[in-house]
Amino acid sequence: MTRVYLAGPDLFVHDAVNIGRRKVELCARHGLIGLYPLDNAIDPAAKDTSLRIYRGNENMMMEADAIIANLTPFRGPGADAGTVYELGYMAGRGKLCLGYSNDPSSYADRMRKFSDVNSRDGRLIDALGLTVEDFGLSDNLMMIHALDLHGCALVTPRQAPVDIWHDLTAFETCVRMAAGRLASTHAGAKS
């Protein structure tokens, strides 16, 4: 059975274990094994806890055939850094990459909520004078096109759900697409 690494800042939500359980269940319903980082057995009192977590997550990624990354903006205008690192890692290893964001707005529109954004010399700039990427994409082009080229285009809802951390509709769409893609890959490998 094929394995999917479940990346996201879900880990930082108060009921992270519960979210992981629901995600793994949705994977099972579509014939996939979901690997959720919190399922790594790490002793929080151990020395080098953070290094053990890294190794546990990297081992899970090595085992997985695909990643579903929760790219919902986290603590700022864009996605969670740890999740983005993992998406890059899986793309680098040639694994199937999927992702979703529960916020359908563009990066540039979102930036306007965080900073004064102005036009200067044909580019958008924030209050510090740093260029704001303005391609109409949901987030930094590297993640968005990584999904286009290494898997399936970013999934977003038409409207942000009321509870962006617990609504798993867009996640389930990714699971369904991953199951379809992985099934056809495996069928191809067998034929």
Add this chain to the structure above:
Amino acid sequence: MTRVYLAGPDLFVHDAVNIGRRKVELCARHGLIGLYPLDNAIDPAAKDTSLRIYRGNENMMMEADAIIANLTPFRGPGADAGTVYELGYMAGRGKLCLGYSNDPSSYADRMRKFSDVNSRDGRLIDALGLTVEDFGLSDNLMMIHALDLHGCALVTPRQAPVDIWHDLTAFETCVRMAAGRLASTHAGAKS
């Protein structure tokens, strides 16, 4: 001669081309070819400009033997997402990973500037109730330990330089380390 991919939000600074030129010169001084994303010849008026940029950057990463990632906090408490994606991609491909941040503070300390941070049930939480990673590291553990395990530990100055986007002291330390590591790898490969 060995090639190093120069990742960072430098691209978003007003004189991004100048910063790239200086970085490439520093690489040359240490016997390395620096590959700077802005050196991709992209017609900004072309359709699919962002996709062309992605492809150009991915091709540069495929050519490179190593990455030096500028992980200086960008637009929030942590590193730039595009840079983090690229670090993950290069780690996934088994390339040598180096990085620096011109801000020596820890992620948790930095978060205190962006949000009310409190302790609850033995974890730090931000104003939205989301857990704040608190391992005393400079940023999300995935990036920091990626450097530890796939290259060289994060380079930071003792004190943040006055101009965090133009001071290349920590960058040059990375160049020197990359040159040393790549020279010994190549010597090993020849023997």
